[in-house]
Amino acid sequence: MASELDDVAGLVQGEEPPALPHRALVRLGALVEALGARAQRLVLELGRMARFGAAIVLAAVRPPWRVRRLVFEVFDTGVLSLAIVGASGLTVGMVLALQGYNTLVRFGAEQSLGAVVGLSLIRELGPVLTGLLVTGRAGSAMAAQIGMMVSTEQIDGMRTLAVDPIHYVVMPKALAMSLAMPLLSALFIVAAVFGGYLVGVKLLGVDGGIYLTSLENAVEFGDDVLGSLLKACVFGLLVGLVATYRGYTTARSSQGVSASTTSTVVTASVCILVADYVITALWGV
């Protein structure tokens, strides 16, 4: 479309030298047109993704239950992400305690270290960082695997054998991601609270009892812990949907697989951050 418009501009130019504002207007028109096309593609993509999500949900409530496949996928996404989630949690907690202590000690409020570490972890850092880590560690692999199956025509093969690929391949992966995310997020937070305890109590000399008491007094179940779990569940659903959709719609080439893997990480990360803001704004978590 854009090239056509350029031709028109050229034609006009050939007949008589046009006024500058006219050429600028044509350029602007092309720009608006391109924007419109992009917006349409975006809406189309969102609609397809929603239909894909609905197909996954329908597959999940239809027997056979694919328990073996689900266990396999939970192993891949959950258990194999455990090391990086635990290690990241520990170091994030340690850094938070160090930073928090340095600021709090200026006001003589280092007794509130537990509250600072705990609240920031439970409300924000735990679910968000876990979401981003799991996206990079497991979401990308998920998209690459499905993408590879698409481009090597394994998915088509399944259809030929009357096996629904969404039911056999996609649904267990998406479900495993949604199940593993809250568990991993909770483990991340516990590891981080422990890391904060190590630095705050063992290194910086805050009293252990005071650290835990201020943590327990500051954190409310209804406001903080429930919200944290809600966030982790939503992130799990989002990452599961984005990763499987991107993999399933891969272009049939090695380039296509790499593109879908990259776009999984980018899209899922942005989705997590936007969803985090929306949930925080709506529920004040």
Next chain:
Amino acid sequence: MQSSRVRDLVVGLFVLAGLAAIAYLSLQIGGLSYKGPRGLELVASFDAVGGLSERAPVRIAGVKVGQVESIVLGDDLRARVTLDLDPRLELSTDTVGSIRTEGLLGDQFIELAPGGEEEILRSGDQLSFTESAINLEKLIGSVVHDARLGDGEEE
């Protein structure tokens, strides 16, 4: 088959560890408690609760014996505070409840001072004697006011 059983076991352990982490966050850190057999529930009315918050500790002689369950405005326009206490407590009917502050600027809590009556408070009873929160600003204000008045008289 062997490796599949090992994987099942590992996945099971992972799920258990995750659930344990959620339970720890909810029960220990979040303070969610099983409301099984009800504790001793007392009601106290205060003119002002200051910065007292729900889940604030209730203490006798400095030892924590329960927590503030709810703070609402009563019909008499006084703050109606419900306390959830250890059910084994035997408090006399003339127990005094007062709102105190930890240190000068710390968190507020409720201190119960048992009296000498024979009769014992039952669940749902109301404390007859209460002491409201001390408003530090008001206190300083009145001291300054008194000091000025004193100066004025001297002149």
